[in-house]
Amino acid sequence: MKLENSETVPTLEIKGISKRFAGTQALDKVSFALYPGEVHALLENGAGKSTLIKIVTGMYRPDEGEILIEGRPVQIDNAVQAQKLGIAAIYQEPRIFPDLNVAENIFIAHGNRGNLLRWRKLYADAEAVLDQLGVKLDVRSPARDLTLAMQQSVEIAKAISLNARVLIMDEPTASLSAHEVEQLFALVNALRNHGVAILFISHRIEEVFKIADRVTIFRDGKWISTAPVSRVTPESAIRDMVGRTLDTLFPKHDVALGETLLSVKNLSKGDAFSGITLEIKRGEIVGFAGLVGARRTDVALALFGIAPADSGEVQFKGQPRKITSPEQAMALGIAYVPEDRHEQGLVLPMSIIANISLPTLSQFLTRFGLIKRQQETDTAEDYRKRLSIRTSGLSLEVGKLSGGNQQKVVISKWLNAKPALLILDEPTRGIDVGAKAEVHNIISELATQGIGIMLISSDLPEVLGMCDRIVVMREGRQMAIISRQEATQETVMAAAMGQMVETT
């Protein structure tokens, strides 16, 4: 497909865009351009892409930098403006109206005033748009009856009907089957032929190489490279994504490993994951690496009883167990620090003290079941010191703390449950470097105390620096278990992307 020549104006260009949140620089002066009719892939190691999408679709305003649409600088203040400028985005979870049918979903955002709906025309128009994209659907079926893939096509059709010139696709293939991916690619090609500029964000390297014209790579919110796909190889891409040298500051102590704490054989759950087999010993830190959609969290939720597995064996402390509820998991001595600390990990309007004591509230009760406030406060104070939680007071709402301190509160709350196995899901995501180091220290400490640790993380250096062994997952399957000695960023990343690699 034709690429940049000095005469073609990019449909969308971002120049020097930066955005900072408390403690983290999400984007740091990134720039690149999207040309009409090109499929431009974005590979990223870090967390800036969500922010970028939100900026371009009008949810956030950048701290600095410019956005240009067809050469003109624009300001995108809200979703409707973005829509008018021809920018559309589709996400992993489709945003449709489940109760309305396909045709209505496509055209609902159109502001036709007062004219009577002519259903036959609506259906015909819907079919026409879908035809353009090469998609065959029953336009009369309610959107909720469609598969995810079909819902996605409806979203794309909706964008096209609104004359989108830029389509951002955020991990569109993450939940699709191979066949559906083929169909999606056919759709993308149709879009390409219509001159739409497509930003294709994905972690699946083979797909990127199949569909993209150019590839841009971000790392930790910084632009690293942009090149035509012909000049990139999977290895070079991985190298760019991973780039930095290992921090030597990971405080990994040498710990004598104890007996086997957790033993999992062939754990499976429906579509989510299958065949998970591993062991965790006391004092061992086992990392869980993988990309978005690897389903590592699903495994954790199964072990913690929130979404129990369908089949497979779990042995904990030598006994076979079927874990079916969080209370049971807690009673066994399993704790889970969730990925989403706002929704799952904390009750934001409540105080630090109340959050810390929540899972173990029964420990703080008098004979009559009343809460011993002083004991609660003392315990919270203890953890404040131990984990260096920075706050103006323990009665402060946790919602007001910074990300790093919030995370420490979550960890405190679970430490208080004295778990034997601690599952941490992206514990240092979105927190500043200082807090990150502190959390790592804590984790190492815990290992020396004989606690088994399952560390789910997308931060490669963290995984490599902290873990004794690394389990690599991809789309619900276990790809490899790599020992500390043999693990390198390249081998782990490659396994995570499905490239075959020599493993232990």
Next chain:
Amino acid sequence: MNISSFIRRSNMRIEQLRELALLFIIILIVLFFGSQIPRYFTGTTFERVGVNVSIIVVVAVGMTLVVLTRNIDLSVGSTVGLIAFVVGQQLSDHHNLSPVLAVLLAIGIGTLLGMLNGLIVAFGKVPAIVTTLGTLAIYRGLLFAYANSTSIHTQNLPGWIIDLPRVKVLTIGDLNITFLVATAIVIVVIFQLALIYLPSARRLYAIGSDPETALTSGIPQRRLVFFAFTICGALAGLGGFMYLAQIGTITTVAAQGLELEVVAAVVLGGVSTLGGTGRVIGALLGAVLVGIIEQGLVRMQFNEFWKQAIEGLAILIAVVSDSALRTRLRISLSHNQAMPISTETEKAGPTL
């Protein structure tokens, strides 16, 4: 053959299936009563049921619009009572007030009352339950203040309105369709058509189906919710007029509790309180079902006091079966969903 393949083949929406099931149940019940009650299948039965049901139906149409957007209007009972009284008073004092003006007065007041609800819910962002619980009290208080310990009596009303319930619009054999019943039917038809053919009306469905997506899709949510409440008020006004014609004697407790019967009809009719699904025809069927059961029980010399208890049970059955049916149908109809299927009850929204 199971239900899901049947649906797929006949291209029906779940709502239509629901209404069909309801119609089927109505037919069964009619047959049952017919077997137990002598001379059940006569015009009088139809008239009696129609008389009771037509007011509920008219108000239920308005309520449907509001519930579609994931809101509720508990003030309709007070609205109906207030308007019945006010119009009744005006007619008693001014016998030469033209019928058309009387109706317009009723609808006009109702519109104003509905607009107030709409303003507070849509623009004041006060949840519909709180708002309409408040206006339920306020409008009833207004009625009280206006009535000043008097009542409307049939003998003071002009003849035409007392006779109105008996005016026959159409006669098919033994069957007489009276004016009020005809009004209800016309309203149902108008709004059912509006909900099918008017783009703004379709957007009501979108708002109830997924309010967040509606926002990002640029749908004028606040304006539309405001209109829904306004129309609900207008129809309650019309209902008030019909109530006056029907009952004649209006006290300060007129139509108290009507809102519950209307919500019952709407819920039974398949309009989900979580928004996004349901049709006016469903509300009609729901009201008819309740009316028929009530009538039948009375004719069978059953304790008339069973009516409310059965109504309550019916609402519960409707909600439970709706929830179970929708979840099961969705699981069997959709395939390859990697997303976890959220049940309807997990939808967050303004109503609890």
Next chain:
Amino acid sequence: MKAITRANWLKSWEFLLFVVFVGVIILNVSLSPFFLGLDNLVNVLQLSVETIMIGLIMTLIIINGEIDLSVAAVMGLCATAFGLLYQNGTPLPLAALLTLGLGLLCGAFNGLWIAYMGLPSLVVTLAGLVGYRGLAYVLLEDKSVTNFPDEFSALGQHNLPGLPIPATLILFAFLFIIFFIVLHYSAFGRYVYVVGNNKTAARFAGVNVRRVKMILFTVSGFMSALAALVYAARVGTVRPNVANGLELDIITIVLLGGVSIFGGSGTLIGVGLSMLTVLSFRNGMTLANISGSVQTSVIGVLLILSVLLPNLFQEVQTRWRQRHYSEQQVQAGKERDVETKQPSDVTP
């Protein structure tokens, strides 16, 4: 739980309510010198003792993020059942016990659908509102039961020997204390708040969300039954339409007490103050010869204003910020005020 620091308290809803309460007292006193007499005050509370009793459990239910519209209907049903049992010769204590059991059953039935089947509490209790009331009519039709024994009525109407306060109010005070302790000092009370704030986080912390809800609705049924007994003793007559529409009053008092309809916040202090304020206000209006229905509508206005005014204030605040601060700070302010859902890979 939010700590009550001094600065906090002054800005809190409870303080505002306290100010209003004082205002109402002053207003009432100016209307009638009899207002502050002990007799009158006691009377004011006694007349609505069932309302405030049920208000206690309703507070917990709304904080928990649910609602129970069926409380008045259950009370009516229990009152009816009680009357019937007694009329048919059941000894009074046994009848009372059975009535309490009936209330428990109704509450548990509600709880079954809401807690374990996950149905919305609005519709389930709406069905209850209609259904339980209907059952009351089935039982007693349009009749009434009136001849309760004197000792029983004495419990409802008179003071305990030696005290200037009626037995019913003592019962209420006792219940208030229990609910207060449970809500603000016990683990269960903590769970009520947590589930109302964030059901998911509660579950992830091992809280048995279903059990909490089940208990709340069962207790609600019990309280309704208890209120029915109190009513029978106090008023002496029982009909199927006992407490018709009472749920409106109850919910209004709870919401005016600073409990958010969305759940997660509110205190019994606030609700207690609201009870005193609303009841005094009604009393004042009665003294000023305003009819009951108009009184109710004034309360309705207050209810709406209690949510509307803070909303409008928020809106004005955001607009002011937009004009005076950079967009950054507005965004930051909004992010502080509102819990927005952030993508899980970057959290501001």
